[in-house]
Structure formats: structure tokens, C-alpha cells
Amino acid sequence: MRNQLPSSLHNGMMNYLSDLEWKQVLDSLQQGLCCCGANKYADWLHTPWIHVDFLRENSHTVLRYMRVDGRALPPVLPSSCCNPFSPTPCLHDPLQQQRSLSVWRDTPQTAIDTVFDKGCLDLILQPMVELLTAIPIVNGCCIALQLISGILLRYIYTSARNSVLVGDPGGKAYGWIFGRGDCRFALGSSLLDIDKKRAAKQKPSGNSGQESKEIGPRRHE
Structure with missing residues (x-):
């Protein structure tokens, strides 16, 4: 040109x-x-x-x-x-x-x-140069959006899949981009280990109910 x-x-x-x-x-x-x-x-x-x-x-x-x-x-x-x-x-x-x-x-x-x-030459070429400069920036933004969308979709997919694997299709489960079991990947915690840790965190301690009874107000006879 x-x-x-x-x-x-x-x-x-x-x-x-x-x-x-x-x-x-x-x-x-x-x-x-x-x-x-x-x-x-x-x-x-x-x-x-x-x-x-x-x-x-x-x-x-x-x-x-x-x-x-x-x-x-x-x-x-x-x-x-x-x-x-x-x-x-x-x-x-x-x-x-x-x-x-x-x-x-x-x-x-x-x-x-x-x-x-x-001269007219530079004034004619200036918008073209600006357009050619903007194209890589636009392409970079599109690639970044596609990458972010892919990551989010991967999280949603693995979370839905894992909820089915743990036997709770309507519940919540951990999601990841790439974890154990994906493409025969053998490192990291298994889904069962992750689910056990989550259940242990959510399970109330045995003394909490007793302590709450002792701390609560007593009935006067």
C-alpha cells in the first residue's frame, strides 16, 4: 500500500x-x-x-x-x-x-x-496505520475474553460433573480447571478426598450441642 x-x-x-x-x-x-x-x-x-x-x-x-x-x-x-x-x-x-x-x-x-x-500521502495512510495498529489490540482482547470464558465454563462443567459423581446432582461441588482424573491426571487430591474434607468442615463438633445447652438459660422450678 x-x-x-x-x-x-x-x-x-x-x-x-x-x-x-x-x-x-x-x-x-x-x-x-x-x-x-x-x-x-x-x-x-x-x-x-x-x-x-x-x-x-x-x-x-x-x-x-x-x-x-x-x-x-x-x-x-x-x-x-x-x-x-x-x-x-x-x-x-x-x-x-x-x-x-x-x-x-x-x-x-x-x-x-x-x-x-x-502532502496528502501521510494523511491518507494515517487512518490505515491506526487501523492496522488497532487490529492486534482487538484480537488480543477477543482472545482474552475467550480465555476467560473458557475458564469459567470449565469451572461450571467440572463443578456440575463432580456434583453428580458425589451423588448429589442438585447440590454443590468443587470445580477446577484441571484436576485429578482429567485426562488420566493422577496427582492432587481425589474428588472423594475433597468431599470428605468439606464434610468434615461442615460437620458440627460433638460438644457444641451440649455446651449450648449448658450456656442456655435454666428453667426455674
């Missing part, structure tokens, strides 16, 4: 004036994201997007920007690169805005301040 998108944008910039669909896409992109060019606004200045047929070849101004290979690279930007929040008029086309020629030559920063200086 990062390798294909720049070449695609560059191809669209070269066909900006000859392909209406590319013009609409780039204009919407640059105005919507407040950007200009692929990596920076200067991409337009190094791209032969203005065909020679659209220029007056006998113009001294045009001849200044003609290359040996017949391409024209004037310091002209599409109007969609104009920054509507600029306090000064947009100086995007020195060929038609003759007064801005000296501005581009003497104080180019003044002209640049009237257009978007950020």
Missing part, C-alpha cells in the same frame, strides 16, 4: 488536466484533507501536469520553465491547493497572476503560506 499509493497519486497528478475523474479525485482529496501533492506541495512543481498544448510556447514567461525534453514545469499549483483560511489571496498560478511572479521569485514563503504545504 505504501509503495503503490505514491505512484498512483503521481500518475493521477500527471493526468490532472486530461482525465476528469482524476481531477475530481485530487481536488476532493486536497480540499477535504487540506493537503497538496503526494509528499508536499512541491510535487506539483516537479510533475509535468500542464501539457505544452495548454501554454503559449512563444511567451517569454513560459519559455523560462521549458525543459530540454519539451516538458513545462512552471511554478503553478492547482486551485484546490489554495488554503481558504489564508489572509492573503492564493498565489497558486504565477503564469496568470503576473504580479505573483516576483513573490515566488523574491519571497517564495509568502506564496507558500497561501496554499496547503502538507
Whole structure:
């Protein structure tokens, strides 16, 4: 994606004036994201997007920007690169805005301040990068939820199974993730040992009833 998108944008910039669909896409992109060019606004200045047929070849101004290979690279930007929040008029086309020629030559920063200086490539890729970053986090959360759900279900299953094994299907029994008897696991206390210990803890001591009688109030004769 990062390798294909720049070449695609560059191809669209070269066909900006000859392909209406590319013009609409780039204009919407640059105005919507407040950007200009692929990596920076200067991409337009190094791209032969203005065909020679659209220029007056006998113009001294045009001849200044003609290359040996017949391409024209004037310091002209599409109007969609104009920054509507600029306090000064947009100086995007020195060929038609003759007064801005000296501005581009003497104080180019003044002209640049009237257009978007950020490229569109990073702004396009930023949501994709954020999405790719979020996918592992979401997957990790899903795995954690599945693990927690599996542990809870394992506790519920073993508790229900053990209650049947001790002969009390409707009662309570210990549950575990992995215990003695699971997959022929032989270590740890058996279910019978655990149930005996629980019964011993719940069984009242023999003297408790007698002590309660002695401590209780006596009947007066």
C-alpha cells in the first residue's frame, strides 16, 4: 500500500488536466484533507501536469520553465491547493497572476503560506496505520475474553460433573480447571478426598450441642 499509493497519486497528478475523474479525485482529496501533492506541495512543481498544448510556447514567461525534453514545469499549483483560511489571496498560478511572479521569485514563503504545504500521502495512510495498529489490540482482547470464558465454563462443567459423581446432582461441588482424573491426571487430591474434607468442615463438633445447652438459660422450678 505504501509503495503503490505514491505512484498512483503521481500518475493521477500527471493526468490532472486530461482525465476528469482524476481531477475530481485530487481536488476532493486536497480540499477535504487540506493537503497538496503526494509528499508536499512541491510535487506539483516537479510533475509535468500542464501539457505544452495548454501554454503559449512563444511567451517569454513560459519559455523560462521549458525543459530540454519539451516538458513545462512552471511554478503553478492547482486551485484546490489554495488554503481558504489564508489572509492573503492564493498565489497558486504565477503564469496568470503576473504580479505573483516576483513573490515566488523574491519571497517564495509568502506564496507558500497561501496554499496547503502538507502532502496528502501521510494523511491518507494515517487512518490505515491506526487501523492496522488497532487490529492486534482487538484480537488480543477477543482472545482474552475467550480465555476467560473458557475458564469459567470449565469451572461450571467440572463443578456440575463432580456434583453428580458425589451423588448429589442438585447440590454443590468443587470445580477446577484441571484436576485429578482429567485426562488420566493422577496427582492432587481425589474428588472423594475433597468431599470428605468439606464434610468434615461442615460437620458440627460433638460438644457444641451440649455446651449450648449448658450456656442456655435454666428453667426455674
